[in-house]
Amino acid sequence: MRKNPGLFFGLFIFGLLIAGIITAYFWTPYDPEAFVASALEPPTLRHIFGTDDFGRDIFSRVMKGAGTTLAVGAFTIVIGALVGLFIGAVTGYFGGAFDEIIMRINDAITAFPSILLALVIISLLGPEKTSNLVIALGIAFIPSYARVSRTAVLREKNQNYVTAARLMGAANFRIMSVHILPNTVSVLLPALTIGFNNAVLAEASMSYLGIGVSPVDPSLGFMLKASQSFLFSAPWYAITTGLTMVLMVLSVGLIGDGLKKIGR
């Protein structure tokens, strides 16, 4: 613990947030959707984060919203990383024309404005729901993971132990899953934490632009966007939601850094 304070600190904050999110499933101090007090009340003992422009309890909404944000971040990297990892590993391992084509499409998606990409996917999937935004962001994140894992696989492919395994007649699938992939984890781990960071920020930016968000289960990004109108008259609204969001991203980042240190 003393050697790795970042990890400890990250786990501590993240643990607190998770506890809050789980609690919110069963109980929040107030109904997050109910108008329980007058609008924009500053923080008091009754409403420790104050109230928003409808007189809803911000603390209760932050508890709920943190869950949405966590889900957006987590599912986005799950989709992006799983598909990206697979694509990168396969193309990197086999190479050739197939690799070339996939990598060009990869480049094209990277160069394509993600807002437009999100709009297309949301339009295709129907009503604007948070889950559709997650899929859209996930797809936008695939290329970066594909690239990272392709590079990692390329590097491992020509290592002696892989050549040895191949000479011994091991199947491609076995070489990949048993020999190569475990060795690429150390490269992918930082990519995952940065991915979480970027996914949460991307969702907040989408909220700012008013794309693909749903006020039904508001995320922290959506609330942060709403709070900016009251930055001067009710700064606590922006500060509390913004701080929660920053803490979540920060703690995941610290955990990632800490794990990397252990890996060394």
Added chain:
Amino acid sequence: MKKQMIALCLAILLSVLALAACSAQEEKADEIVFGIAQDLDDDLDPHKMISAGTKEIMFNVFEGLLKPTTEGELAPALCESYEISADRLSYTFKIRQGVKFHNGSPLTADDVVYSLLRLRDEGLNAGFAIVASVEKTDESTVVIKLSEPSVEFPTYLTAAIIPADYKEQSSKPVGTGPFKFISREAQENIVLERFDDYWGEKAGVQKVTLKIIENADSLILSLQSGAVDVASHLTAAQIAQLGDGFTAETDTMKLVQALYLNNAVKPFDDIRVRQALCYAIDKYEIINTVFGGYGSPIGSSMYPAFSKYFLPELTDYYTHDAQKAKALLSEAGYPDGFSMTITVPSNYQPHIDTATVIVKQLKEVGINAELRLVEWASWLEDVYGNRDFESTVVGFDASQMTARALLERFTSTHKRDFINYSSETYDELFARAMVTYDDLEQTEIYKAMERELTENAANVYIQDIADMVAVRKGISGVRFYPIDVIDLSGLHFES
């Protein structure tokens, strides 16, 4: 040591840049910056422009034979006087003398004939389809003959008069208004300057720059920072952000904000369900929570600024009563409520906020409403075009100063009857209004149509949203009209 040096260098660099920024602010002389949310992206030819935002601003550049007044009447503008024949088929105009266009050429009867015929012949304005002929009888008299009488025809005569030989209206418009058009840059600004040869009361400031700021929060920041002096279409909450230094003038947006219901889909095809919604939704709570108490509650597709047609008694036809709502729902076969979606365009926060309160109010009578935000373009296509929706919160405005502009859209055969409202009585009333040439009688028919909409609970009517104009202290002269125009000519600095 090195670190400190770098920090020092950085600090110096930043403050030099900041100083440069400070000196960049200079005194604004006799110039007002007006913040608008919508770009003038349209054709600038007054006969071809289609967007409301463009017409609203170009009101200052163009004038017609008649001009709307702040009281909602029509006053002679480019004519000195006019006469309507007893059969309402012939209009005789005395053209105002001494009027100049912005390019210096004088207004003649030929320009008037050219403009009016252009509107008809090129199909630019449907209101001119009934024009049989436009002729000049002498240098200052123009006679318009109609093929059939129409009560509304004078409202169409506000259409711009433009010089006959001028070809560049689309990009460099020339009119007779108190301001002349100088330049525009897409998404940046539009510059207007005072027209010193204006025939009427001259504009109060030399130059007006209309700055385009789509984002409402950025508009507020620009007002606070001093980059913008005046902005309209703000809400009470936004005004509250501004604090001292500004005076707020209150008007209404002149639109009918409602929870529009698709009358053709279940369960809204049942009048009892629609009435239940009317009882469940408390418009006063919406106005108080979201709009700071400002706004004009309404009960039908008409707003109070149209005082001639407005029926105040319809506003409280359905008073908020959750018990009654629940009883009606049980009667209709939904004792435990139901689920519905409210589709709201994501570009206008007041509608989103209104819908948020509605969701909460419906929950209290057991209806589980879900809010769905869509882009404006998608709303137009899916909701308005394909009628693929259950309910939606939007506001409709009037494109002309007539009740028809608000009421015709609910006749069952109208292509824009997107709520699928279908009532024989209503259709008959409208057909009768169209052939009634007596103003009073026609007004009564329009009122009957409004009543019909309310009694059938076609939609849950909410309000005409308060339109707040923020004006920097030291500037005054904001004028309001019953239709959506921004009159810049009265703005001036108080001395």
Added chain:
Amino acid sequence: MRYAAKKLASLILTMLIVTLMTFIAFSLISGDPASTMLGTNAEADEIEALRDELGLNKPLHVRYIDWVRGFFTGDLGSSYRYRSQSVVELISPKLQVTLILSVMSFLMIIIVSLPLGLVAAGAKSRFYRRFRSALNRLVMAVPSFFTGLIVTWIFGITLKWFTHGSYVSWSVSPAKSIAYLVYPAICIALPRIAMTVNMLSSTVEAELRKDYARTVRSRGARESKLLFGHILKNSLPPIITFLGQTAAEIIAASVIVEQVFMVPGLGRFLISSISNRDYPVVEAIVVIIALWVVASSTAADLINLGVDPRLRRGAGE
């Protein structure tokens, strides 16, 4: 040379895929330019007539081929929304603003983070190193629109160093234009400075730990000679690649920041053109953005090739 030609060919291929994607994207999203232009008071036949006029009733592949042909003759068509103006005419001033903004942020990143990164790499204090990585994490965790609001709050509203929303275009006054763009540029640069410093110092630190560095040091070479003669040269390729990526990201970040600071650049124009379904404008902006992204990574690759000839052998892969 072959390597460079190959890079160029793949750049063109990527651009073709991007433009094709944009066309397909627009056939997939709901919303019709004609109805968006005409608004709620339009009749259905008016919309149909406008669709015909805009050529929207032609099949997708015909429109795409027309567009590609137009692109090579320098004719990008005219905007749907700004009826009387051509796309080129509309976009040029926006492109200029975004280019100035991007170059400014990129310069800020390089000027600030290169010295800071090297100093940081030399620092022995563990506390300092932790502080650096924590700060890096923190700056990365704040959404750019929020950074923009805070910068506006501090410099614009409180200190009154600049007037929010009073951007003056380059053609009117270059000095005023730059003086305003400093603030959005800071917002774009801030998180990237943190990332670059962190990246730079950890790369240099890793090099310092390598055997050759110890050898050079044990031979009694001066620290600065070690740093500039050997370490920097070896850590350059990954740093250049990283800066290439950063340059690509700047353009994406400017989309949001332009919105916050009301700077009339490409990003803000892209957003409004998407919501108005102004296809010709969106198509042109997407091409420019994609070109920027692809070109900056290609440029980084080519620079690396010049810096480190060893890469040339492996470049075939």
